[in-house]
Amino acid sequence: MKALRLSLQALLLGLALLTQPVRAEAPAQLPPDLLAVVWQQTSAEYKALCMQVFQGATQAMRSHVQGGEYLFQDGRLWLQTLVRHPDGRLTWDRRPVALVMDLDETVLDNSGFEAWAIQTRQTYNPKNWGHWMRFQGDTPSSWKALPGALEMICEARKMGISPVFITNRNESGRAATLAVLRGLGLDAPDLSERLYMEDEPNEPKAREALLQDMGLAPDSPEGRRLAANSSDKERRRVDAMSRFHVVAWFGDNLYDFPVDVPNTSAPGEAIRKVRDEEVARNAQRWGTSWFVLPNPMYGSWYYGPAVPSGTQLKVLDDFGFEAWRKKNL
Ligand SMILES: [Mg+2]
Structure with a gap:
């Protein structure tokens, strides 16, 4: 009897539920980049990819250095070339061999911020990012490098190759960034000189001087490109190339490389096409002297004009599968 009553109660409850208006749980609003951050922080595949890039780079640099006519002196590798001056004099030009790396998501893991x-x-906004840099500077447990990055830099140093860092962290973060790099074992007496930040205090003057040195008018295409965008790394890249012989570039963003793509352009498909073409044009450099790290969390592939806000669903391409299904199933 008891069992029957329970069954009846269950039936009544079921009927009551059926006759009630359905109150579907609103689906939780998941942030669009949630899976990207989960992948970056937890997947073995991300770690393997980073190690693959850095180990490949080490091998590429080793074979480049062995095949090059470099001079090893004072623990550093130098490119020494004879330069003829306009007055006919000949002098030796010596530049240290270097690799150039972006910092965020290339050397430093900032997935904690995401x-x-x-x-x-x-x-992300400049204020929150400023707090993150301060936190990092103060907190050794937050000093995390990408898997394999420090090992690669260590191997490069053994070969005499100097690491140079070009970052879009601004000057206000210099002390904290140096603390993190030193904490990760990248200390060296000249580390500060090899760290290019954004918005250096002398930026406009430095640009002017560089244009003069290069014999370029401010309204020439290269002059305009150098002045185009304060976060464009072009001026700092050219400056680094005048001081160092760069044998390898590392970044998680297309604009970390010496590409010929304007940082701002027509939005959407046009800029995506230009970016794709530039990647194809440099096909022989990827994996030999240009090394790109994965970053699904943020980047110029997503923010800015490449995929304008509100067009994310429209850019998805099912290769015609739905049309095929409608026709054939
Ligand atoms: Mg980066």
Whole structure:
């Protein structure tokens, strides 16, 4: 009897539920970059990819150095060339051999910032990013490098290759960034001289002087490109190339490489096409002297004009599968 009553109660409850208006749970609003951050922080594949890039780079640099006419002196590798001056004099030009690396998501793992932003429903902005840099500077447990990055830099140094860093962190973060790099074992007496930040205090003057040195008018295409965007790394790249012989470039963003793509252009398909073409045009450099790290969390592939806000669903391409299904199933 008891069992029957229970069954009846269950039936009544079921009927009551059926006759009630359906109150579907609103699907939780998941941030669009949640899976990207989960992948970067937890997947073995991300770690393997980073190690693959850095080990490949080590091998490429080793074979380049062995095949090159370089001079090893004072623990450093030098490119020495004879230069003829306009007055006919000949002098030796000696430049240290270097590799150039971006910092964020190329050497330094900042996925903690992205995780915080998702957990607290905050977003990237200069103020939050400034706090993150300060936190990093103060907190050794947050000093994390990409898998294989430090090992690669260590091997490069053994070969006499100097690491140079070009970052879009601004000058206000210099002390904290140096603390992190030193904490990760990248200390060297001249580390500060090899760290190019954005918005250096003498930026406009430095640009002017560089144009003069290169004999370029400010309104020439190269002059305009150098002045185009304060976050464009072109001026700092040219400056680094005047001081060092660069044998390898590392970044997680197309603009970390000496590409010929304007940082701003017509939005959407046009800029994506230009970016793709530039990647194809440099096909022989990827994996030999240009090394790109994966970053699904943020980057110029997503922000800015490449995939304008609101067009994310439209850029998805099913290769015609749905049309095939409608026709054939
Ligand atoms: Mg980066």
